[in-house]
Amino acid sequence: MKGIRREVEALEYSQAELVRRIKNKDMVAYEHMINTYTKMIYYLAYNILSAAHPKEDIEECVADVFLDAWIKIAEFDETKANFRTWLLILTKYKALAYRRQNKKNNIVNIEDIEIKDxxxxxxxxxxxxxxxxxxxxxxxxxxxxxxxxxxxxxxxxxxxxxxxxxxxxxxxxxxxxxxxxxxxxxxxxxx
CATH class of the missing domain: 1.10.10.10 (Winged helix-like DNA-binding domain superfamily/Winged helix DNA-binding domain)
Structure with a gap:
């Protein structure tokens, strides 16, 4: 794994090259995608989920976005969006799905809530x-x-x-x- 990390740090991909390599299931390109876009994806997921989800859920959502990108890369169409925008769209929908799931699973007893002010x-x-x-x-x-x-x-x-x-x-x-x-x-x- 350390060899992959060193290789990833040394590489810079164009959008087309990154997409092509991910479509070919290149793990170095996948690691590069994660290293390049984690901060952006985390920030968006955090903005959508922060009020109702713990940090672990946000991190899991980010991991799921990258897994979705890996699995659904064949669906990416360069003529409709750039890769970064496509990842943001995946993030938005994944985070909204987490938020909906939390609403379904989060039944709160009103007596357990302490109202301070x-x-x-x-x-x-x-x-x-x-x-x-x-x-x-x-x-x-x-x-x-x-x-x-x-x-x-x-x-x-x-x-x-x-x-x-x-x-x-x-x-x-x-x-x-x-x-x-x-x-x-x-x-x-x-x-």
Whole structure:
């Protein structure tokens, strides 16, 4: 296994090469995929599951995403999405499945819940509603702006990296993000 890890660390794959090698069941490429995308996938799974799931469930979800990618790689179509976006979509659906499963298995006795402060519960409720509304607004953005927002604010990518990835100037990325934040702010004020 140490030999594979050293080999993985030394390699850089293009998207097409990585996909081709995973389709050929190349374990080095699989390890490279895990090393490259774990942080991104964990972050998205955490954002979807953190309120109701322990860390172990989030880690299991991430592992399941990579297993799904390995098994379903033949379904990946480069003409419809890039590999990174495809992994994020797999993550979203896997995390939502975990969340649904938790709701089915998580029957809580109301008497077991200790309410410390009504204001905290109310504040949490409105924060959750705001998050859902913000996600609806972001999903209404044009594809490039939506991806910029997700990658900057959900994935924590640097603006310089985004500018390079989208072949835009840093000022163009800043302007798109500023315009998006303004739309979100205005939409939340009117509701």
């Amino acid at each position: 009504d204001i905290d519960i109310e504040k949490q409720f409105f924060l959750r509603k705001d998050q859902e509304q913000v996600m609806k607004i972001i999903n209404s953005f044009q594809k490039t702006d939506r991806e910029l927002f997700v990658r900057r604010f959900l994935m924590g990518e640097k603006i310089s990296d985004l500018a390079r990835a989208f072949n835009l100037s840093r000022a163009a990325v800043d302007n798109r993000l500023l315009r998006g934040r303004k739309i979100i702010k205005e939409s939340l004020q009117y509701e």
